[in-house]
Amino acid sequence: MATIKMRNLGLVYLNGHVGLDGIELDVRDGEFLALLGPSGSGKTTLLRTIAGFLRPSAGSLSIDGKDIAGEGMWVPPEKRGLGMVFQDHAIWPHLSVAGNVGYPLKLSGIPRAHLARRVAEVLEQVGLAEYAKRKPAALSGGQRQRVALARAIVASPKALLLDEALSALDEPLRARLRLELRALTREQGLTAVHVTHDRAEALGLADRVVVLNEGRIQQVGTPAELLENPANSFVASFVSDATLFPGTLVDGNFHADHPGARFNKHMEVHRNPGIKFVGVPQTAVSRSRRAVAAVAPTGLRLEPVENRGIGTTAGRAPLARVTSALYGRHGYETSVDWAGTALRVLVSGWVPTEGQLVRPVIESAHVFCEEAGAAEGRAA
Numbered sequence: 001m002a003t004i005k006m007r008n009l010g011l012v013y014l015n016g017h018v019g020l021d022g023i024e025l026d027v028r029d030g031e032f033l034a035l036l037g038p039s040g041s042g043k044t045t046l047l048r049t050i051a052g053f054l055r056p057s058a059g060s061l062s063i064d065g066k067d068i069a070g071e072g073m074w075v076p077p078e079k080r081g082l083g084m085v086f087q088d089h090a091i092w093p094h095l096s097v098a099g100n101v102g103y104p105l106k107l108s109g110i111p112r113a114h115l116a117r118r119v120a121e122v123l124e125q126v127g128l129a130e131y132a133k134r135k136p137a138a139l140s141g142g143q144r145q146r147v148a149l150a151r152a153i154v155a156s157p158k159a160l161l162l163d164e165a166l167s168a169l170d171e172p173l174r175a176r177l178r179l180e181l182r183a184l185t186r187e188q189g190l191t192a193v194h195v196t197h198d199r200a201e202a203l204g205l206a207d208r209v210v211v212l213n214e215g216r217i218q219q220v221g222t223p224a225e226l227l228e229n230p231a232n233s234f235v236a237s238f239v240s241d242a243t244l245f246p247g248t249l250v251d252g253n254f255h256a257d258h259p260g261a262r263f264n265k266h267m268e269v270h271r272n273p274g275i276k277f278v279g280v281p282q283t284a285v286s287r288s289r290r291a292v293a294a295v296a297p298t299g300l301r302l303e304p305v306e307n308r309g310i311g312t313t314a315g316r317a318p319l320a321r322v323t324s325a326l327y328g329r330h331g332y333e334t335s336v337d338w339a340g341t342a343l344r345v346l347v348s349g350w351v352p353t354e355g356q357l358v359r360p361v362i363e364s365a366h367v368f369c370e371e372a373g374a375a376e377g378r379a380a
């Protein structure tokens with residue numbers, strides 16, 4: 001159990017690359033926090049900074065109120081009391097399962113009887129009690145990852161740091177280990193920070209998710225908060241797969257540059273009850289400014305159109321053509337080409353077919369004013 005606080009944490013790599021910039025984050029006691037972001041967004045950099053493998057260039061880091069990194073202050077990784085699990089499990093092939101799991105305790109010099117008892121207890125918790133004497137070579141990938149997890153928790157760490165710990169595993173094993181991991185951290189009240197680039201995993205597992213891009217926090221929130229109230233167009237696009245429509249905001253109405261996308265309140269007010277404006281200063285709504293609308297796959301519907309050809313719809317918004325439709329749990333994950341914009345739509349109730357003509361009708365969107373108001377939106 002631990003709280004981890006980061007204040008204005010920054011890290012610049014030796015080659016001048018900014019790995020982390022102005023990270024303000026509180027990991028709460030006993031929570032499961034996911035760090036989510038595209039490749040190169042700084043997830044691993046942040047985790048390794050918490051672990052103590054990287055030294056921040058600015059700001060401070062504390063665990064349970066005790067400073068562990070900051071100006072003139074540095075606590076090495078082995079003194080931070082944290083457990084770590086990596087993607088490639090990194091267990092020693094020459095040691096048995098019990099030897100691997102007990103290794104951290106052996107280093108700390110605890111009595112043998114205590115060590116054996118604790119190893120047996122942890123192996124039981126991760127479902128490997130019968131495998132204590134086996135060598136890692138005689139284990140499956142999932143079992144090896146359980147060994148790594150057992151080794152990370154054997155010394156009762158204050159918090160567990162997981163770096164793509166499940167990413168090397170195939171479904172459905174991965175899904176099973178996800179549940180086991182969540183149950184284990186919950187039972188033990190363990191604070192966990194889990195790095196993943198897998199949105200479904202982050203949203204499904206975590207109490208809260210931190211979305212990172214280019215070393216900066218874009219938003220911290222529960223999975224529902226991120227989906228329902230994304231702080232900016234990056235979060236909407238990355239977390240919900242929203243399609244982004246650049247445009248102009250005038251008098252509180254959004255005019256998309258796209259010839260078909262209608263967000264104008266006068267025309268669409270009844271159809272668009274879901275449009276939310278984010279980060280638009282109330283004092284300056286009449287000033288024309290550039291903005292971007294994010295439309296999630298669930299924020300629009302497709303109306304099938306008889307195949308009369310796009311030319312016959314003069315005066316109306318251009319039609320779109322289905323480019324792919326993949327069956328998924330919640331409906332058909334459909335992509336359409338709408339006058340050059342690739343639009344993602346979740347279709348249920350009918351089966352879209354490739355090449356079919358459709359009319360997209362936008363029903364809800366988030367409009368972000370990201371020039372001046374972005375900071376306000378992000379802070380929300």
Ligand SMILES: Nc1ncnc2c1ncn2[C@@H]1O[C@H](COP(=O)(O)OP(=O)(O)OP(=O)(O)O)[C@@H](O)[C@H]1O
Binds near residue numbers: 045
């Ligand atoms: N040792 C290093 N020296 C210079 N730049 C580095 C170093 N390690 C990482 N970076 C850069 O820092 C940025 C963040 O890297 P990081 O590994 O934290 O990203 P990530 O979000 O974990 O990505 P991935 O999902 O691909 O693992 C990247 O642009 C990366 O190229």
